[in-house]
Amino acid sequence: MPADHVEWIRREGRIVIVGASLAGLRAAETLRAEGFTGELTLIGDEPYEPYDRPPLSKAALLGMASPRHTELPHRREIDAKWRLGVPASGLDLSAKRVRLADGDEVEYDRLLIATGVRARPWPKEAEARLDGVFLLRTRDDATRLLQKLKAGPRRVFIIGAGFAGCEVASACREMGLQVTMAERAGAPLVGALGGVIGAVAADLQTENGVDLRTRVTVTALEGDTSGRVRAVHLSDESVVEADVVVVSLGSLRNTEWLTGSGLGAGPRGIACDAGCRAFDFRGIVTDDVFVAGDVARSPHALFGYQFLSLEHWGNAVAQAETAAHNMICRGADRRPHLWTPAFWSSQFRVNIKSVGVPPMGDQIMITQGSLAERRFVGVYGYQGRVIAAVSFDNNRWLEFYRRQIERGAPFPVEFPTMDRRPEGRQPVPADFPDPSLPTHGPTVTLSGYSPADQQLVFTPARH
Amino acid sequence: MRLVVDLNKCQGYAQCAFLAPDVFAMHGEESLIYNPRADEEQRERLARAVAACPVQAITADGLDGMGGSTASAPEASDAR
Ligand SMILES: Cc1cc2nc3c(=O)[nH]c(=O)nc-3n(C[C@H](O)[C@H](O)[C@H](O)COP(=O)(O)OP(=O)(O)OC[C@H]3O[C@@H](n4cnc5c(N)ncnc54)[C@H](O)[C@@H]3O)c2cc1C
Ligand code: SF4
Numbered sequence: 001m002p003a004d005h006v007e008w009i010r011r012e013g014r015i016v017i018v019g020a021s022l023a024g025l026r027a028a029e030t031l032r033a034e035g036f037t038g039e040l041t042l043i044g045d046e047p048y049e050p051y052d053r054p055p056l057s058k059a060a061l062l063g064m065a066s067p068r069h070t071e072l073p074h075r076r077e078i079d080a081k082w083r084l085g086v087p088a089s090g091l092d093l094s095a096k097r098v099r100l101a102d103g104d105e106v107e108y109d110r111l112l113i114a115t116g117v118r119a120r121p122w123p124k125e126a127e128a129r130l131d132g133v134f135l136l137r138t139r140d141d142a143t144r145l146l147q148k149l150k151a152g153p154r155r156v157f158i159i160g161a162g163f164a165g166c167e168v169a170s171a172c173r174e175m176g177l178q179v180t181m182a183e184r185a186g187a188p189l190v191g192a193l194g195g196v197i198g199a200v201a202a203d204l205q206t207e208n209g210v211d212l213r214t215r216v217t218v219t220a221l222e223g224d225t226s227g228r229v230r231a232v233h234l235s236d237e238s239v240v241e242a243d244v245v246v247v248s249l250g251s252l253r254n255t256e257w258l259t260g261s262g263l264g265a266g267p268r269g270i271a272c273d274a275g276c277r278a279f280d281f282r283g284i285v286t287d288d289v290f291v292a293g294d295v296a297r298s299p300h301a302l303f304g305y306q307f308l309s310l311e312h313w314g315n316a317v318a319q320a321e322t323a324a325h326n327m328i329c330r331g332a333d334r335r336p337h338l339w340t341p342a343f344w345s346s347q348f349r350v351n352i353k354s355v356g357v358p359p360m361g362d363q364i365m366i367t368q369g370s371l372a373e374r375r376f377v378g379v380y381g382y383q384g385r386v387i388a389a390v391s392f393d394n395n396r397w398l399e400f401y402r403r404q405i406e407r408g409a410p411f412p413v414e415f416p417t418m419d420r421r422p423e424g425r426q427p428v429p430a431d432f433p434d435p436s437l438p439t440h441g442p443t444v445t446l447s448g449y450s451p452a453d454q455q456l457v458f459t460p461a462r463h
Numbered sequence: 464m465r466l467v468v469d470l471n472k473c474q475g476y477a478q479c480a481f482l483a484p485d486v487f488a489m490h491g492e493e494s495l496i497y498n499p500r501a502d503e504e505q506r507e508r509l510a511r512a513v514a515a516c517p518v519q520a521i522t523a524d525g526l527d528g529m530g531g532s533t534a535s536a537p538e539a540s541d542a543r
Contacts, residue, residue: 349491
C-alpha cells in the first residue's frame with residue numbers, strides 16, 4: 001500500500017465503526033490516540049453509549065451497581081459522529097458503503113466491524129415470549145431481570161450452566177431466592193473448563209443451595225392463562241414450578257446484516273487474518289475492512305494457528321487496539337493480534353480466572369492448593385506443553401502460568417511448587433465433553449482444523 | 464464519574480477498597496466488585512484509588528487532572 005495513501009487516510013479519511021460497545025469504543029480511542037484526524041462515525045443498534053457488560057451479571061444483580069449506569073469511561077476525547085439506536089443493515093464492499101436500517105448510507109475508507117454476539121434465545125418462540133422469561137446480554141435485559149428478582153419470585157429457573165448462568169445463580173442465592181439450574185452436560189462450566197473443574201463448580205452450586213440438575217434438557221416452558229411462565233418441563237419428565245426463567249444458552253454472532261456482502265461472515269463469526277483484516281467469502285483478505293471483539297475469528301500462532309473466537313472482555317479491548325492501529329499504518333508497521341486469552345468470573349464469592357485455551361487441553365494437573373478446598377491452580381496440557389491454566393481464589397499465580405504458556409513450557413509441570421498436594425502430582429484427563437455439544441460462554445471456540453486430522457477432501461480449482 | 468476495572472489485571476490487593484470503600488468492595492477473598500458510576504463526593508477518593516492500584520487496573524474519566532486518570536472528558540461530552 002503506498003505510504004501517501006495511508007497518510008491521506010490518517011489525515012482526512014473516513015473511518016466507520018459498526019458496533020458501539022467495548023471493542024468499538026476502544027478502537028475509536030486508539031485511532032485518535034495514534035493520530036487519526038479524519039471523520040469518525042460510530043454506528044450502534046442499542047440506543048445507549050458504550051457500556052460494560054460484565055457487571056450486569058455480577059455487581060448489578062448484587063445491588064452494587066445500577067444496570068442503567070455501567071457506561072464505559074472514555075480514555076480520551078474521540079470527536080465522533082454517533083449514530084445510536086439504528087442497526088447497520090447491509091454492506092456494499094465495492095462501493096465502500098454501510099447501509100443503515102433507517103435508509104441512510106455511510107461511506108467509508110476504512111471499516112471496523114465490532115458487532116459482537118447476542119444471547120441465544122429460547123428456541124420455541126411462543127414460550128420465549130412468556131412473561132417472566134429472560135435473557136441476559138444487554139442493559140435492558142439486566143434492568144428487567146433485576147426488577148423481577150427484586151419483586152421476590154418463588155423460584156428462579158436457569159437454563160444452561162455456563163459462566164453467565166452460574167453467575168446469575170450465585171447472585172440469586174445471595175438475594176435469598178430459590179434457584180434451580182439445568183445443564184445438558186454433566187456439570188456446570190464443563191465446556192469452558194472441563195469435567196475435573198466442572199465437578200468443583202457443581203459442588204459450589206449445590207453447597208450454596210442451588211438445585212442443580214445435570215444431564216437433562218429443558219423440553220418446554222409452561223405458561224398460565226395470563227401468559228406468565230409458571231413451570232419448566234425437563235427431559236427426565238420432572239416438572240419444576242418457577243416464575244422466573246433465565247435462558248442462558250450461549251450466544252449467536254451478529255453477522256446476519258452482512259449476508260450477501262461477500263465478506264467471510266457467518267454463524268461462526270467473521271474470519272480475519274492475524275492483523276484483524278476480514279476475509280472475503282473466497283478466503284482472500286480485504287485491506288480496508290477490519291474486525292474486532294466477540295464477532296471476530298482469528299488465527300493464533302501460539303495455539304497451532306487455530307481460529308479462535310473469544311468471548312472475552314480483554315480480547316475485545318486488545319483486538320480493538322490492534323485493529324485500530326493496523327487501520328491507519330503502513331503494511332510494515334502492522335502488528336498481529338496475539339493476545340493470550342484470559343478471562344475472569346466470580347461466583348459464590350469465589351474468584352475464577354483463566355489464561356490460555358483450556359478446551360484445547362487434554363490433561364490437567366492441580367499444581368497449587370486442592371480442589372476440595374476450592375482454592376487451587378489447575379494447569380492444562382496439550383501434547384506435552386502447557387496450554388492453559390485456571391485458578392479458583394488463587395489468581396496471583398496466573399501471570400506466571402501465562403508466561404509458561406507463551407514460552408511453550410513442557411507439560412506435565414515438573415518443577416515443584418509450594419502448596420502442591422499429592423493429588424496434583426500426576427496429570428489426569430481434563431475431561432472436556434464432545435466438542436460438537438453446545439456449550440455456554442464467555443469462552444473459547446476453536447474453529448480451525450488440526451493439521452493431523454484429515455477431515456476434508458480437497459479438490460483444487462481448475463481454470 | 465465513570466470507571467471500569469480490568470479484572471484480568473486486578474490482583475485483588477484491595478487497595479482500592481481501602482481507599483474508596485463506597486466505590487469498591489471485596490466480595491469473598493479475592494474478587495472485587497465496584498460501582499462503575501461513582502458519586503461526585505467520591506471524586507477525591509476515587510482518584511486516590513486509581514493512582515494507588517498497584518497494577519493500574521482502574522480506568523476512570525471525569526477526574527480532571529487528578530493523578531492516574533486517563534481521560535479528562537466531561538461526562539457524555541462526545542455522545543451525540
Ligand atoms: C452478562 C455478561 C457477563 C460477562 N462477564 C464477563 C466476564 O466476567 N469476563 C469476561 O472476560 N467477559 C465477560 N463477558 C463478555 C464481554 O462482555 C464481551 O466479551 C464484550 O462485551 C465483547 O465486546 P464487543 O464490543 O466485541 O461486543 P458486544 O459488547 O457484544 O458489542 C457489540 C455491539 O454491537 C451492536 N450491534 C450488533 N449488530 C449490530 C448492527 N447490525 N448494527 C449496529 N450495531 C450492532 C450490539 O447491539 C452491541 O451493542 C460478559 C458478557 C455478558 C453479556
Ligand atoms: S487496587 Fe487494583 S489490584 Fe487491588 S483490588 Fe483494586 S483494582 Fe484490584
